[in-house]
Amino acid sequence: MSAATGSVRFTRGLGFSLLALGVALCASLALGAGDVTPLQVLRWALGDDDGNVGFVVTELRLPRSCVGIVVGAALGVAGNLLQTVTRNPLAEPDLLGVSAASTTAVVIAILLGASVTTLQVWVAVLGAMCGCALVLAAARLRGVGDDPIRLILAGAALKGVLTALVSLVLLVDQRSADEIRFWTIGALAGRGYGELLGVAAPLLLGVLLVAYLSRPLAALALGERVASGLGHRPRLTRWLTLLAVALLSGVAVALAGPIAFFGLVVPVLARALVGPDIRRTLPLCVLLGPAVLLAADVVARLLVRPSELPLGVVTAVIGAPVLVAVVRAHRLPRL
Amino acid sequence: MLARPLGRFTAAILVPIMLLFTGQALAADGQSRTLDTAHGEIQVPADPQRVVTLYEAALDTTLAVGVEPLGAVATRGGTDVADYIADRAQGVAIVGGPREINLEEVLRQRPDLILASPFLADADYQRLSRIAPTVVPKHDAERPFGDDYWRKESELFADALGRHDRIEAVFEALDQRIERLRQQLSPEGDVRVTLMRWNPQGPIVMSDKVFAGDLLRRLGFVAPEIARTLTSRPHTDMLSLENLGRADGDWLLLATLNAEGRDALAAAQRQPAFQRLEAVRNGHVLTVDGQLWTSAAGPLAAERILDQVEEKMLGEPAADIAAQ
Numbered sequence: 032m033s034a035a036t037g038s039v040r041f042t043r044g045l046g047f048s049l050l051a052l053g054v055a056l057c058a059s060l061a062l063g064a065g066d067v068t069p070l071q072v073l074r075w076a077l078g079d080d081d082g083n084v085g086f087v088v089t090e091l092r093l094p095r096s097c098v099g100i101v102v103g104a105a106l107g108v109a110g111n112l113l114q115t116v117t118r119n120p121l122a123e124p125d126l127l128g129v130s131a132a133s134t135t136a137v138v139i140a141i142l143l144g145a146s147v148t149t150l151q152v153w154v155a156v157l158g159a160m161c162g163c164a165l166v167l168a169a170a171r172l173r174g175v176g177d178d179p180i181r182l183i184l185a186g187a188a189l190k191g192v193l194t195a196l197v198s199l200v201l202l203v204d205q206r207s208a209d210e211i212r213f214w215t216i217g218a219l220a221g222r223g224y225g226e227l228l229g230v231a232a233p234l235l236l237g238v239l240l241v242a243y244l245s246r247p248l249a250a251l252a253l254g255e256r257v258a259s260g261l262g263h264r265p266r267l268t269r270w271l272t273l274l275a276v277a278l279l280s281g282v283a284v285a286l287a288g289p290i291a292f293f294g295l296v297v298p299v300l301a302r303a304l305v306g307p308d309i310r311r312t313l314p315l316c317v318l319l320g321p322a323v324l325l326a327a328d329v330v331a332r333l334l335v336r337p338s339e340l341p342l343g344v345v346t347a348v349i350g351a352p353v354l355v356a357v358v359r360a361h362r363l364p365r366l
Numbered sequence: 367m368l369a370r371p372l373g374r375f376t377a378a379i380l381v382p383i384m385l386l387f388t389g390q391a392l393a394a395d396g397q398s399r400t401l402d403t404a405h406g407e408i409q410v411p412a413d414p415q416r417v418v419t420l421y422e423a424a425l426d427t428t429l430a431v432g433v434e435p436l437g438a439v440a441t442r443g444g445t446d447v448a449d450y451i452a453d454r455a456q457g458v459a460i461v462g463g464p465r466e467i468n469l470e471e472v473l474r475q476r477p478d479l480i481l482a483s484p485f486l487a488d489a490d491y492q493r494l495s496r497i498a499p500t501v502v503p504k505h506d507a508e509r510p511f512g513d514d515y516w517r518k519e520s521e522l523f524a525d526a527l528g529r530h531d532r533i534e535a536v537f538e539a540l541d542q543r544i545e546r547l548r549q550q551l552s553p554e555g556d557v558r559v560t561l562m563r564w565n566p567q568g569p570i571v572m573s574d575k576v577f578a579g580d581l582l583r584r585l586g587f588v589a590p591e592i593a594r595t596l597t598s599r600p601h602t603d604m605l606s607l608e609n610l611g612r613a614d615g616d617w618l619l620l621a622t623l624n625a626e627g628r629d630a631l632a633a634a635q636r637q638p639a640f641q642r643l644e645a646v647r648n649g650h651v652l653t654v655d656g657q658l659w660t661s662a663a664g665p666l667a668a669e670r671i672l673d674q675v676e677e678k679m680l681g682e683p684a685a686d687i688a689a690q
């Protein structure tokens with residue numbers, strides 16, 4: 032494929048993603064489990080002031096949409112980075128146990144007396160970092176890192192251990208149980224600007240790291256020797272990438288709890304649109320991640336009105352078939 | 367000869383075991399009573415001495431009619447009996463939690479009567495009924511929280527304990543107190559009260575047929591429609607914050623299993639949708655103990671709930687009412 036058509040493809044992909052995000056955002060503002068209909072929202076937007084519609088849109092749907100945008104972008108990018116650095120198209124913060132490590136850290140913090148509502152995002156980031164370090168250690172074991180499915184199995188084992196740990200905490204400390212139980216499913220409801228402000232620092236740090244990393248990672252994709260020849264340091268790049276993944280997944284977990292399969296779906300979509308170059312897939316993930324997450328959240332709100340489903344349930348239902356499809360693809364693409 | 371000592375040895379082991387499993391039969395020598403339970407008619411001892419309760423409402427009833435049980439199960443979300451009843455149940459051994467019964471602990475108490483939940487699993491009943499006569503109240507699978515369901519359970523337990531008159535007196539006093547309070551609190555039957563558990567993603571509204579909700583209804587309070595229309599379930603699903611208005615009322619009772627009820631309240635108050643509720647704007651929000659209000663049942667729990675209603679909802683709002 033020539034450079035010109037690649038660039039056309041990128042522009043087209045970018046346009047499509049922007050459109051998708053726009054549609055998802057509109058749906059997220061217009062639809063909900065309550066009685067406020069899209070038509071009422073439209074009238075409100077055109078200036079027909081009704082206190083109730085305005086309240087539902089600006090105080091309930093808009094804040095949770097903003098949180099959804101941040102979580103979706105963070106998880107999409109984290110998935111993309113993790114797939115690139117482990118050279119594994121199945122890698123994803125949740126499947127590799129990074130989110131589970133983050134969750135476990137939070138649950139232990141709650142057990143030690145912290146409250147979900149006042150929790151520091153750094154606990155989640157620290158947990159995600161431990162998870163990343165374990166993933167990298169597993170990836171460097173001979174035979175595990177080379178085989179995408181084996182790495183996923185190692186991640187599944189880690190996740191199993193950590194999930195058991197969380198269950199143990201739930202059994203031992205029943206007073207925290209209610210608080211944790213709802214949180215470990217993952218949801219956007221009830222989150223708002225206050226929570227966003229709380230994660231601003233690690234989020235900013237993560238974004239800066241990703242901006243810096245896109246070139247070295249693209250070089251690394253050509254092989255370690257080429258990357259070294261171009262003046263990049265592969266080992267440093269890997270560690271910094273994992274730091275970025277930890278920051279972004281920590282932010283996502285702190286905001287919405289663990290959301291399964293999400294980091295897998297978004298990069299797969301992005302690659303289908305613009306090819307494997309990470310310099311092109313990263314910006315797409317920033318747009319597609321929120322689009323997919325908001326769409327899933329809208330589904331979560333509409334399925335069991337007047338109640339809501341936890342978002343984590345919906346993403347798992349959407350994401351699991353994608354995992355199977357990627358594994359079943361004729362040949363697993365090497366990254 | 368070897369046979370005789372071996373035979374004696376076997377008998378020495380077998381007889382106590384057989385005694386254990388036939389305690390039921392031995393008690394039946396003219397001094398037992400017959401009860402109609404979920405597992406058919408069973409014989410219980412005329413004057414049970416060693417009672418184990420495997421259900422919070424059974425513990426409550428047993429203490430209310432003046433019998434001291436040997437063992438009981440822990441409350442939901444705790445490792446001991448519920449706080450409201452802890453003083454009266456000091457010598458009681460914990461023989462399991464609300465979901466899992468420790469059969470060995472039950473056996474260790476050598477009970478002559480076991481009082482269990484209507485939701486006791488059949489497999490557990492088979493094992494327990496070999497230890498001692500096990501009383502399981504009947505329940506209607508379609509409408510498990512039908513009219514007077516918890517009173518009927520209490521009456522069955524009291525009958526099993528041979529204290530029928532005591533429970534009648536207890537309920538009569540309770541009804542008089544409810545009627546007195548109703549005249550003061552909601553004589554027109556139009557005061558709207560919502561009992562809910564708060565979760566960060568949205569609240570769960572408790573049915574007005576399950577214990578505490580049933581008491582509130584008898585006090586003349588009206589639950590929101592989403593709670594009134596529940597038939598077989600004790601509470602609604604997690605309500606979307608967009609629909610919080612459907613749970614509004616003149617009073618809002620927030621039940622929390624955490625000791626730190628204030629945390630739950632603080633979390634709720636950060637929510638703009640919560641702030642808009644009429645009850646919140648009027649400062650009519652109370653936090654209540656979830657162990658007592660959403661897990662317990664029985665006459666003692668009822669008296670305690672009425673105490674709290676009387677103390678907090680009659681007259682001027684008390685100091686701990688969240689009017690911020």
